[in-house]
Amino acid sequence: MADLAEGADDGDLIAAPAKIPVPESVAEAVRTLIRWAGDDPEREGLVDTPARVARAWKEYCAGYGEDPAVHLARVFEEVGGYDEIVLLNDIPFQSHCEHHMAPIIGKASIAYLPRDKVVGISKIARVLHGFARRLQVQERLTAEVADCIWEHLQPHGVAVVIEASHSCMTARGVRTPGVGMVTSRMMGVFRSDERSRAEVLKLMGY
Ligand SMILES: Nc1nc2c(ncn2[C@@H]2O[C@H](COP(=O)(O)OP(=O)(O)OP(=O)(O)O)[C@@H](O)[C@H]2O)c(=O)[nH]1
Numbered sequence: 616m617a618d619l620a621e622g623a624d625d626g627d628l629i630a631a632p633a634k635i636p637v638p639e640s641v642a643e644a645v646r647t648l649i650r651w652a653g654d655d656p657e658r659e660g661l662v663d664t665p666a667r668v669a670r671a672w673k674e675y676c677a678g679y680g681e682d683p684a685v686h687l688a689r690v691f692e693e694v695g696g697y698d699e700i701v702l703l704n705d706i707p708f709q710s711h712c713e714h715h716m717a718p719i720i721g722k723a724s725i726a727y728l729p730r731d732k733v734v735g736i737s738k739i740a741r742v743l744h745g746f747a748r749r750l751q752v753q754e755r756l757t758a759e760v761a762d763c764i765w766e767h768l769q770p771h772g773v774a775v776v777i778e779a780s781h782s783c784m785t786a787r788g789v790r791t792p793g794v795g796m797v798t799s800r801m802m803g804v805f806r807s808d809e810r811s812r813a814e815v816l817k818l819m820g821y
C-alpha cells in the first residue's frame with residue numbers, strides 16, 4: 616500500500632492523474648462550440664466544461680504521444696518450442712472516427728503465429744490502444760495494428776479482426792443502432808494458407 620498515491624485509501628485505489636494545463640485558445644474553441652450548439656458557455660454548469668472537454672480529448676488521443684511499437688521491444692525466446700497460434704480474443708477498445716470525432720466502440724481479436732519469439736500478451740492490447748487512441752477510420756486501425764506486429768515480431772502470420780459500432784452512425788446521421796462494422800487484416804500464412812486462416816478465424820469465433 617505504501618506506493619499508492621497520497622490520499623488514496625481502500626475505496627480510492629486508482630488516483631486521479633494530475634490535471635494538465637489547458638491553453639486559453641483551446642478552452643475558447645470549446646466555448647465557441649457550446650455557443651454554436653445553442654447554449655451559454657458562461658452559465659454555472661458549463662463554466663468548467665471547456666477545460667474538462669480539452670483534457671478529455673488529450674486522453675482520448677493519448678496515442679499521439681506514444682509509439683505503439685515500443686511495447687513489442689521486450690520478447691521471450693524460451694517458449695519450449697511452442698509454434699502454434701497465440702490469440703488475444705475480444706479486446707474491448709474505444710477510438711474516435713476522424714470524420715465526426717465521434718466514439719467508435721468495439722472489440723478486437725489479434726493473433727500471431729510466432730517465429731522463435733513471443734511477446735508478453737498484455738503488450739498486444741497496448742499496441743491496439745496506442746493506435747485506437749487517435750482519430751481513426753476502422754480500416755486504418757486494423758491495418759496499423761497488424762503491420763506493427765508483423766514488422767516488430769517478424770512472425771509467420773498475423774490476423775487482426777475488429778468489430779465496432781460507430782456513434783456517427785448510431786447517434787446521428789443515418790441513426791442506425793445495432794450495426795457492427797467488421798474489418799480484418801491477414802498477413803503471412805493467414806493470408807496465403809486457407810487452412811491457417813480458417814483455423815484462426817475459428818479460434819476467434821468467426
Ligand atoms: N469506411 C469508414 N467510414 C467511416 C468510418 N467512420 C465513419 N465513417 C463514415 O464516414 C462517412 C463520412 O461521410 P460524409 O458524407 O463525408 O459525411 P456525412 O455527411 O456526415 O455522412 P453521414 O454520416 O452519412 O451523414 C460516413 O459515411 C461515416 O459513416 C470508418 O471507420 N470507416
Ligand SMILES: [Zn+2]
Pocket residue numbers: 712713714715716717781783784
Ligand atoms: Zn464518423
